[in-house]
Amino acid sequence: MRTEDFDFLAKLLKQRSGLMLTQDKVYLLESRLTPIARERGLAGLDELISKLRSSRDEGLMNDVTEAMTTNESFFFRDNTPFDLFRDHVLPMLEKRRTNKKIRIWCAAASTGQEPYSLAMILKENWHKWQSWNIEIIATDISAQVLDKAKRGHYSQFEVQRGLPIQMLIKYFKQDGEVWKISDEIRRMVNYREFNLLDNFASLGQCDILFCRNVLIYFDQPTKSDVLGRMSQLLAADGALFLGSAETVLGITDKFRPVRSRRGLYVQSAAPDDLIT
Amino acid sequence: MKQCLVVDDSKVIRRVARRILEELNFEVEEAVDGKDALEKSLSNTPAVVLLDWNMPVMDGLEYLKAMRASPNIAQPIVVFCTTENDMSHIRAAIEAGANEYIMKPFDREIIEAKFSQCGLL
Structure with missing residues (x-):
């Protein structure tokens, strides 16, 4: 070229x-x-x-x-963030959100595997969460991938990378070559076309923010700008997930990593013991 | 080094699986059908069995049921690996005591993902 x-x-x-x-x-x-x-x-x-x-x-x-x-995406990608979400972030918010309201934003939802993985984790503990108002907002810049996400149809190959077989049995229906995610999971996620360079005002405050493997494509000033605006959108005691190869070091002072919890960040002003 | 018993009547599949598993640092043993696998599990139980379904002499599901019922075998993790890709087969396998299920065709990434879900990696 x-x-x-x-x-x-x-x-x-x-x-x-x-x-x-x-x-x-x-x-x-x-x-x-x-x-x-x-x-x-x-x-x-x-x-x-x-x-x-x-x-x-x-x-x-x-x-x-x-x-x-467009990013390659799979269910429970990298495992660790989903374990941290289930075992550390949700329990923290369960204690702190007396109004029983949690808003989750997946900022680069791609073809839906990440938001659906979060929905399945919540569904696995439904006795605990069913009385809660939990909103999962999933955005992506690409209308095309969001169409696929909304349909929730996956190939045999896609459902084998990362998705435990028990979850396939519980939350998917087979239709010929296609594996369709169940309506109960599909309905838990709200999809919206959204460009991270645009104003976040329309999104409203959120408690948990997944923005994994997106910032790596941006230059330094864009990274700082996006993270700065995310810090304004995220609750003071909210949690941010970045990709395992990403960092806030030298990019923004709005967030700090949670010690020995790889990929998990909190607001710099958050209390030390917010997430242990 | 963890041991993996690859049970498949196809020599080609056994060879492909062996190459992937050795790259993942497993010591690989092979069996050509369920009966062969049962004998090999009795003498030396592996950490994990990668198990085909359709085989002559004794098929994968029969092997799994017999093995899970045997008090003389230290129970390994069992990952089915078969062309059977419908929900009824998957359910039957899990009910019989399989820990995970791979639908062929498979590649290194799928084996790696499934094995790490089973705590093997």
């Missing part, structure tokens, strides 16, 4: 999604954008880029942004 073409795409993606495209991701451009070119009857990536340059076609720019920002 020519340098000026790469720079053009990198600039477009940065503007529209905050995504930082680095040279080592050229292969992703090829593999993800070639199908879009074909769909539109274009010969290949080169023609797609010239079309983008000449027409500023809004629909095409959207498709390109969505294709490049």
